[in-house]
Amino acid sequence: MLTRLFTLFILLISANAFSQSKDSSYKYYTNFTNSKPSIELSYGVSDIRLSNYPYQLSDAGMFELKLGFTSQRKTNYDKNIQRYENGFLTVANASSKNYASSDNPGIKSDMWRFGLGHKGGYAVKMGSFTLQPYNSNSFLWTNYDYENKLNDTIDYSVLNDFDEAFRFGSSTEAGLNLQFGKNISIHPKYEIADIYPRHLFGKQLMSSLIEFGGIVLLEGFTRQIMKSSPVAGAFVDFILKNAYEYGFYQLRKDQMYWPFASAAPLRYGTFKVGVTFTF
Numbered sequence: 001m002l003t004r005l006f007t008l009f010i011l012l013i014s015a016n017a018f019s020q021s022k023d024s025s026y027k028y029y030t031n032f033t034n035s036k037p038s039i040e041l042s043y044g045v046s047d048i049r050l051s052n053y054p055y056q057l058s059d060a061g062m063f064e065l066k067l068g069f070t071s072q073r074k075t076n077y078d079k080n081i082q083r084y085e086n087g088f089l090t091v092a093n094a095s096s097k098n099y100a101s102s103d104n105p106g107i108k109s110d111m112w113r114f115g116l117g118h119k120g121g122y123a124v125k126m127g128s129f130t131l132q133p134y135n136s137n138s139f140l141w142t143n144y145d146y147e148n149k150l151n152d153t154i155d156y157s158v159l160n161d162f163d164e165a166f167r168f169g170s171s172t173e174a175g176l177n178l179q180f181g182k183n184i185s186i187h188p189k190y191e192i193a194d195i196y197p198r199h200l201f202g203k204q205l206m207s208s209l210i211e212f213g214g215i216v217l218l219e220g221f222t223r224q225i226m227k228s229s230p231v232a233g234a235f236v237d238f239i240l241k242n243a244y245e246y247g248f249y250q251l252r253k254d255q256m257y258w259p260f261a262s263a264a265p266l267r268y269g270t271f272k273v274g275v276t277f278t279f
Contacts, residue, residue, distance in 0.1 A: 035069035037279050038086065042066075044191075044272030046094045048109065051254045051264035055154050056106035057146075061098025062270050066090045070278050072123060072130075078230035082123040084132045084177070090115050090140070094268060096147075107154070108147040111268075113193075115140035119173065121241075122226070122234035132177035132185070133238035135245065140169045142195045144266065161197035162266050169195040169265065170208075172249055174242035177276065185276045192249045194265035196256050203257035210259070211248050218244060 042064040048057040068088025075081050096108040117138030124131045144162045148154070156163075175189030196204075218240050226233035251258040256265040 034073070035071040035085075035087075038066075038068050038070040038088075038276055039279075040064075040066035040068070040088070040274055040276040042189075042272045042274030044189075044270040045099060046268045046270040049267050049269070050158065051267075053158055058096045058104050058106035058108045059099050059101070060094040060096050060109060060111065060268075061100070062092055062094035062268075062272065063098060064090060064092035064272070064274070066117075070276075075122070075226075075230075077226045077233070080125040081226070081230045081234060082125060082130075083120070084123040084134060085118070085120045086134075087118050088116070090117055090138060094270070107159070109144060110147075111142060111144045113140050113142035113169075115171075117171070119175075121238055122230075123177075123179075124231055124234050128181055130177075130179040130185075132179060133235060134175055134177060135238065135241040136171075136173040136175070136191075137245075138171045138173075138193075140171060140193065140195075141166045142169050142193075143167075144195060159266075161263075162195055167195050167197065168199040168204075169193060172242075172245040174238075174245070175274075183278050185278075187274050187276065189272050189274065191268070191270045191272060192246070193268040193270070194249070194252060194256060195268075196265050197263050200257065200262070203260045203262060207252075207257040207260060211245075214244055214248070215241060 042062075044062045046060040046062050048060060050057065066088040068086050070086045072082045072084050075083055091114045093112050095110040096104065097110070115138050117136055119134045119136030121132060121134035143164070143166050145164050146156070146159050149156060171191055171193035173189055173191040175187045177185040177187045179185035222233055222237040222240060225236050252265065253267065254264050255262045
């Protein structure tokens with residue numbers, strides 16, 4: 001458990017350092033005096049998959065709560081371009097029982113998770129309305145429980161590696177915050193979340209450093225675009241980062257610690273709609 005906590009601490013510090021690196025566009029303050037508390041509520045439908053597992057897993061409805069601190073800082077690129085940051089604690093439940101559909105075949109499940117995360121991007125202000133495209137990364141502990149365990153026609157041995165125990169994992173999310181005024185925003189989003197059947201410190205650390213190293217390179221590239229085309233740069237930053245993360249997670253579909261040999265993760269792909277209240 002201490003090893004997992006240490007890994008989470010190191011990776012979160014690395015992620016925040018990468019995503020909030022200091023440049024000429026804005027000043028970053030490490031204290032909370034420049035951030036406002038926020039509450040985010042979401043609901044979505046999860047498509048659950050395990051690579052090369054021949055049996056169908058039922059979809060699940062996901063309820064999620066995020067408590068965090070949000071900041072929007074002016075940049076030197078353009079008066080209507082702001083830097084958006086949000087660090088949060090998250091807790092979520094995804095269950096087949098939360099998905100009200102008459103056609104939902106497969107192995108039913110119930111999942112609880114909690115964790116820490118960060119999201120950020122460049123916000124484009126349009127009068128009283130602000131559009132905030134963002135990329136988010138989280139590190140999670142998940143308790144997964146599946147049903148139908150007495151069905152003799154199904155091989156449950158692979159699922160047993162995840163069943164009824166807290167497992168470490170990670171997620172990436174792409175979304176668009178549609179902010180009305182200063183206090184409320186609505187956001188459609190898509191998340192890929194992986195649950196690891198086991199945790200290997202070295203491989204996890206190296207895989208994540210490779211992932212975040214790519215983010216650093218992309219940020220350097222998009223900052224150059226922002227200097228000449230701030231509005232276009234805000235969306236290029238959003239598209240490139242999320243395309244990169246999607247590709248990286250696709251490589252992890254069969255190997256949870258890609259590029260290192262490892263087992264396949266249990267994956268939740270979730271389309272969500274949420275609302276955030278900032279105080």
